[in-house]
Amino acid sequence: MEKAAAENDDSGSVSLLVIVLDTNPSQRIVRQNPDNLSQCLDATVAFGNAHLMQKAQNKLAVISCHHHATDFLYPMPVKQLEVRQVDGQYEVFSLVEKTVKQRLSHIITNAPKITQPNESLLAGSMSMALCYVARMQRNAQPGVKIHSRILVLTGSNECASQYMTYMNVFFTAQKLGIVIDVCALDKSLSLLQQGCDITGGQYLRLTQLDGLLQYLLWVFLPDPKTRQMLVLPPPTKVDYRAACFCHREMIDIGYVCSVCLSIFCKFSPICTTCHTVFKVPGPLPPKPKKKKKV
Amino acid sequence: MDHHGEEEDPKEYRWETGYEKTWEAIKEDDDGLLDGAIADIIQKAKRKRQAQKTMQNKLGMMRHLYLMLDCSESMSVPDLKPTRLLCTLKLLEKFIEEFFDQNPISQMGLIVLKGKRAEKVTELTGTAKLHLKALDGLHKINLVGEPSLQNGLDLALKTLKVVPSHASREVLIIMGSLTTCDPIDINITIDALKQESIRCSVISLSAEIHVCRHLTQQTGGTYGAVLDDSHYRDQLLSHVDPPPAAQTQENSLIKMGFPHARQDEGKEKDPPLSMCMCHIENADEPSKITSAGFHCPQCHSKYCELPVECQTCGLTLVSAPHLARSYHHLFPVQNFTELVYNGQAAICYACQKPLTEATDKNVYRCEACSQIFCLDCDIFIHETLHTCVGCVTIPGAAAQVHARKPQAPPMGMLLGSSLGQRF
Ligand SMILES: [Zn+2]
Numbered sequence: 001m002e003k004a005a006a007e008n009d010d011s012g013s014v015s016l017l018v019i020v021l022d023t024n025p026s027q028r029i030v031r032q033n034p035d036n037l038s039q040c041l042d043a044t045v046a047f048g049n050a051h052l053m054q055k056a057q058n059k060l061a062v063i064s065c066h067h068h069a070t071d072f073l074y075p076m077p078v079k080q081l082e083v084r085q086v087d088g089q090y091e092v093f094s095l096v097e098k099t100v101k102q103r104l105s106h107i108i109t110n111a112p113k114i115t116q117p118n119e120s121l122l123a124g125s126m127s128m129a130l131c132y133v134a135r136m137q138r139n140a141q142p143g144v145k146i147h148s149r150i151l152v153l154t155g156s157n158e159c160a161s162q163y164m165t166y167m168n169v170f171f172t173a174q175k176l177g178i179v180i181d182v183c184a185l186d187k188s189l190s191l192l193q194q195g196c197d198i199t200g201g202q203y204l205r206l207t208q209l210d211g212l213l214q215y216l217l218w219v220f221l222p223d224p225k226t227r228q229m230l231v232l233p234p235p236t237k238v239d240y241r242a243a244c245f246c247h248r249e250m251i252d253i254g255y256v257c258s259v260c261l262s263i264f265c266k267f268s269p270i271c272t273t274c275h276t277v278f279k280v281p282g283p284l285p286p287k288p289k290k291k292k293k294v
Numbered sequence: 295m296d297h298h299g300e301e302e303d304p305k306e307y308r309w310e311t312g313y314e315k316t317w318e319a320i321k322e323d324d325d326g327l328l329d330g331a332i333a334d335i336i337q338k339a340k341r342k343r344q345a346q347k348t349m350q351n352k353l354g355m356m357r358h359l360y361l362m363l364d365c366s367e368s369m370s371v372p373d374l375k376p377t378r379l380l381c382t383l384k385l386l387e388k389f390i391e392e393f394f395d396q397n398p399i400s401q402m403g404l405i406v407l408k409g410k411r412a413e414k415v416t417e418l419t420g421t422a423k424l425h426l427k428a429l430d431g432l433h434k435i436n437l438v439g440e441p442s443l444q445n446g447l448d449l450a451l452k453t454l455k456v457v458p459s460h461a462s463r464e465v466l467i468i469m470g471s472l473t474t475c476d477p478i479d480i481n482i483t484i485d486a487l488k489q490e491s492i493r494c495s496v497i498s499l500s501a502e503i504h505v506c507r508h509l510t511q512q513t514g515g516t517y518g519a520v521l522d523d524s525h526y527r528d529q530l531l532s533h534v535d536p537p538p539a540a541q542t543q544e545n546s547l548i549k550m551g552f553p554h555a556r557q558d559e560g561k562e563k564d565p566p567l568s569m570c571m572c573h574i575e576n577a578d579e580p581s582k583i584t585s586a587g588f589h590c591p592q593c594h595s596k597y598c599e600l601p602v603e604c605q606t607c608g609l610t611l612v613s614a615p616h617l618a619r620s621y622h623h624l625f626p627v628q629n630f631t632e633l634v635y636n637g638q639a640a641i642c643y644a645c646q647k648p649l650t651e652a653t654d655k656n657v658y659r660c661e662a663c664s665q666i667f668c669l670d671c672d673i674f675i676h677e678t679l680h681t682c683v684g685c686v687t688i689p690g691a692a693a694q695v696h697a698r699k700p701q702a703p704p705m706g707m708l709l710g711s712s713l714g715q716r717f
Pocket residue numbers: 244245246247248249264265266
């Protein structure tokens with residue numbers, strides 16, 4: 001009771017970090033050198049522990065996005081591993097390391113062999129992260145504000161097929177006030193970059209793994225509020241225009257289907273997405289000259 | 295079963311602080327603390343709506359909705375806490391935010407009924423802020439006399455008659471009063487509404503009102519009388535989803551503008567300073583001269599926020615992700631199957647919550663990916679995420695999901711930074 005009275009405004013807030021780690025062996029950096037995966041893993045664990053070290057109330061979760069499944073590496077859903085009970089909080093750190101490594105080696109050993117490169121279903125892993133965060137927020141004690149963020153660490157290429165899932169994830173994160181941070185370890189990722197922009201997160205692309213942990217600590221460890229005061233890598237310029245569904249070309253004026261909101265660069269009598277037949281535009285807009293196409 | 299499952303057992307705190315939960319926390323809690331019977335009714339209604347959603351494919355995505363609020367004496371009754379009006383205003387705040395979140399290029403207007411008169415508080419507009427501000431002003435309104443349903447409907451009809459024919463036209467009435475005081479036969483108005491395909495729905499805060507039910511039946515709307523505040527919330531939020539497209543609604547391609555990047559001050563080579571059009575006639579917040587903003591690609595007028603209809607050339611200005619925000623309406627997640635829990639899975643596939651017979655009476659299975667989810671995730675997936683976590687994390691199922699969705703251009707469908715700043 002007395003403890004509650006002595007609480008300062010800070011103890012009413014908890015910072016939850018969910019790291020989504022791409023462990024897919026199809027990643028170029030992993031195919032070139034399997035040691036790169038252990039390097040990423042070590043950096044992830046060290047970074048996660050650095051987050052926990054910042055404040056006793058801080059929370060951590062680590063999710064692996066493998067080529068065949070998404071799994072929680074930490075915490076264990078039901079029963080935590082036995083770590084020798086030593087006084088002080090350092091036991092948590094060894095718990096994180098032990099759990100993450102044990103779970104991942106289990107996943108890798110039991111994963112089906114891949115015959116060809118498989119895409120990483122990152123948008124899916126992020127959706128699982130959101131459900132976890134939503135649960136933590138539901139379970140929060142009254143008066144405790146949970147500040148949540150999701151950090152994605154990946155060397156995969158972006159898959160446009162996951163576009164709708166990404167968008168659903170970004171809008172949900174925005175709605176729940178969850179910040180999305182992305183650290184790209186190979187190619188630049190334009191869709192994930194949009195997620196950072198929509199949710200107010202930070203996007204960073206590294207071209208080599210040297211100093212990965214230092215970069216993580218510098219760019220992603222400070223909470224989003226503190227970041228405003230730091231000198232961080234400058235934001236990359238993003239394009240705000242739309243691309244038409246018909247040619248994937250950037251347009252600044254287009255035509256939108258009133259039924260499904262698909263975007264086209266030219267008027268056409270039928271929507272190719274939802275097959276709606278449109279009324280020919282009335283007298284208001286000047287009739288487009290009929291171009292005869294051969 | 296032991297329960298040191300969580301990293302930390304929250305229970306010891308729960309019993310200490312549980313009773314201190316504020317009224318608002320309970321509101322947000324949605325289901326957990328409700329009276330069982332009503333919670334059941336709400337849950338059933340949700341699932342039924344979800345099932346209907348997956349069956350229809352043509353929706354009225356561009357909505358024009360008049361919200362009609364009874365502000366007569368009957369709204370001062372304290373059967374909803376603290377009063378019908380205050381409870382309504384609180385719920386409407388949430389409704390307005392959700393409405394514009396889920397219907398990104400729609401418009402709304404607010405009409406108030408009191409003392410036998412109808413008054414337009416806000417015109418049809420796509421800016422949530424204006425409505426929220428007007429709503430705020432209603433906290434101190436004098437609740438007097440009787441409402442006139444007919445006067446209100448006539449007022450809405452006058453404006454909705456002239457909105458473009460590809461848009462859906464709707465009126466949502468919140469009635470506290472059991473009676474309406476109308477100048478002439480209300481059936482004349484109802485016929486006119488029917489003629490113009492204006493869909494009228496009613497939420498009654500008291501008992502069933504015959505004329506209201508008749509109105510909704512004639513115009514294809516829905517009718518509901520609320521049982522308590524959580525039931526009210528559910529009824530209201532069900533109107534966030536776009537209604538099925540009216541038969542007479544014309545489908546068309548609408549010309550829209552996608553403004554170029556909003557440039558931050560100081561970056562790039564100094565862009566010219568200019569004034570925005572949206573604040574130019576706003577006395578409260580005068581137009582600031584800055585270099586940032588969205589420029590109409592047709593006439594170069596500048597605006598602070600999207601979406602907006604260009605005041606100079608009439609072009610609707612939006613950003614691509616604004617549109618993407620509503621694409622999920624076209625691909626709703628199928629209803630999960632409700633099962634009595636008997637150990638189908640040890641944990642919820644999505645949130646990792648350990649499932650037990652004591653805490654989880656029912657669990658939910660996605661028929662596409664066969665994964666098992668807890669009740670909270672069933673709701674979260676269908677109402678917020680719009681993505682089945684199993685279907686998008688398991689490669690076989692994911693391939694099927696991706697096949698039915700419009701694909702993203704790798705570089706395209708890009709950003710609108712306004713998204714982050716809308717509320
Ligand atoms: Zn095109």
